[in-house]
Amino acid sequence: MSAYPMLFRICKAAIGQANINAQEMQNIGxxxxxxxxxxxxxxxxxxxxxxxxxxxxxxEQAETLKKALMQKYFG
Known part of the structure; x- marks a missing residue:
């Protein structure tokens, strides 16, 4: 069970911010x-x-090999 929905239930809006007081936080299992x-x-x-x-x-080794082959055949 996720604590996320529970946190929404106990938080209080204050000045556009969610707030959970210390006592409520201590009670969260x-x-x-x-x-x-x-x-x-x-x-x-x-x-x-x-x-x-x-x-x-x-x-990294594959990239090095690819670059070497590209150089050999197309360089």
Missing amino acids: LYLPPIERQQQFVQFKEQVDKSKVVVQKSL
């Missing part, structure tokens, strides 16, 4: 996943970052 799930997410993110680096390096 937040979901905190178990530490194991948080650690799984960190590991997943780290793996994605590594994969991103590998893919980026491959793209």
Whole structure:
């Protein structure tokens, strides 16, 4: 369940701005996943970052090869 609609229900308009007072903010419950799930997410993110680096390096190598071939055949 998203907190977004709930925030709209408790906010008050003041001078064209939405406002939620500190007490209301303290009463908003937040979901905190178990530490194991948080650690799984960190590991997943780290793996994605590594994969991103590998893919980026491959793209750079492909671009270099393309330029070399373009130069060889059309340059």
